[in-house]
Amino acid sequence: MHRTLLCFTLAVASLTAATDAATAQTAPPARFEQAQKNVEQGRYKAITSILVAQEGQVVYEHYFDAEGTEARRNTRSATKTVAGMLAGLAVADGRMSGSSRIFDLLPAQRRARMQHPDPRKLAISVEDLLTMSSLVECNDDNQFSRGNEERMYLVEDWVQFYADLPVQGFPAWMPKPADSPHGRSFRYCTAGVTTLGDVIQSAVREPLDAYAQRRLFDPLGIHAPEWQHSPLGLAQAGGGLGLRTRDLWKLGQLYLDGGRAGGQQLIPADWVRRSLAPQAVAREDADYGYLWWLMKIPFGASTLTAPTMAGNGGNAVFLLPEKRAVIVITTTNFNERQPHLHTFKLLTQDLLPAL
The missing domain is CATH 3.40.710.10 (DD-peptidase/beta-lactamase superfamily)
Incomplete structure (x- = not known):
């Protein structure tokens, strides 16, 4: 994972x-x-x-x-790629699209309890999670990142962990998304794909592992x-299958x-x-x-x-x-x-x- x-x-x-x-x-x-x-x-x-x-x-x-x-x-x-396949099936089933906003699909409590609320977070789409390019500060390759996956495993609710992350800052030495190829700033984020699993199961109204x-x-x-599962029982789309x-x-x-x-x-x-x-x-x-x-x-x-x-x-x-x-x-x-x-x-x- x-x-x-x-x-x-x-x-x-x-x-x-x-x-x-x-x-x-x-x-x-x-x-x-x-x-x-x-x-x-x-x-x-x-x-x-x-x-x-x-x-x-x-x-x-x-x-x-x-x-x-x-x-x-x-x-x-490698489980993450399977999550991308399941996202494609949910799109084919008419349950969501790549442009669907994830907090419109997740249970309302995710937004209500969110730390660091920001309109840019509410605009995060399914495609942002599929491309590792959402705007929250999450980077598994940076041990100091607030969204590093090792920090996620220390808490009970892995999806809320992602929802609570602040927006990524872009200092002068870091390319902004608009200046990056494809208009996206790539940062490898397991918490985002974990959240994608919850997005999919919320959209299809079926547990992720059963739908898979x-x-x-x-x-x-x-x-x-x-499957591996989070402490709250969510099938882990981010790894370990x-x-x-x-x-x-x-x-x-x-x-x-x-x-x-x-x-x-x-x-x-x-x-x-x-x-x-x-x-x-x-x-x-x-x-x-x-x-x-x-x-x-x-x-x-x-x-x-x-x-x-x-x-x-x-x-x-x-x-x-x-x-x-x-x-x-x-x-x-x-x-x-x-x-x-x-x-x-x-x-x-x-x-x-x-x-």
């Missing part, structure tokens, strides 16, 4: 019983032998699983721990996900295929397109969509843009549209220095060349 990147479709019917039964622990295809050897030798620390799919077919899958295929892996902030199961997971054949490696593949494949799965348009194609388009500049090497990192990956003489679900420890789901591929890497490198660098090197030095 803590932080995300700090340094850098096959029909669903075929993704259920037959494919889930495969363990893929046999000898790897020759082109992935070196990658598997490097992982087994500890070159990338504690990698727990790799799945590579191309043209909707698994071409390599291996589990490096004793948990195997059925383990629900805590992929930390009915509208997203059941159609994809994803069973028994392991436990999913199998193959479940993560299904989610990535869904977006690689433009929102289609099982012969149906599960998520509107326009929402997928907007989600994977640059909406804010996060860093020099990454733009940001709707809770998707858009990683710029050097590869040979070119640069690939890889929409990425990413979580602490280097857990990641990479979409590679040019290669019609999805790569899932799970890890337990939570206490390693620069864990995302291990994942990035595994991707660029071993897996991409094998494709």
Whole structure:
């Protein structure tokens, strides 16, 4: 759950019983032998699983721990991307829009109890939360930020924690939103996505985890996900969702295929397109969509843009549209220095060349 990147479709019917039964622990295809050897030798620390799919077919899958295929892996902030998917479904269901003001959707008590009331806070939209660009002072990458996620976990009501934050100040050395690309000032904020989860469940009038199961997971054949919850019982949209490696593949494949799965348009194609388009500049090497990192990956003489679900420890789901591929890497490198660098090197030095 803590932080995300700090340094850098096959029909669903075929993704259920037959494919889930495969363990893929046999000898790897020759082109992935070196990658598997490097992982087994500890070159990338504690990698727990790799799945590579191309043209909707698994071409390599291996589990490096004793948990195997059925383990629900805590992929930390990759959960945020799932929240973006659920927002798209709520929009498709006519329950809200990207321009909906979040405090119009949340229970009225949120506004009534709000500290630091400000008309600019009342104007915060769903899209502001999807793009990590709301105007409240919230930055997980700044330990002094009032909205840092570690402070949120110390209180009972995580959504009110977000609602009570003051408006961000922009001193002369910090670009103002109006002067930033896409008109947005990006600051990574877990509390905002936690709040988005409450916004979604308020809009659809159904608990977030139940809505996710009915509208997203059941159609994809994803069973028994392991949600984390706030002290008040809100399913945490900001991180910690436990999913199998193959479940993560299904989610990535869904977006690689433009929102289609099982012969149906599960998520509107326009929402997928907007989600994977640059909406804010996060860093020099990454733009940001709707809770998707858009990683710029050097590869040979070119640069690939890889929409990425990413979580602490280097857990990641990479979409590679040019290669019609999805790569899932799970890890337990939570206490390693620069864990995302291990994942990035595994991707660029071993897996991409094998494709």
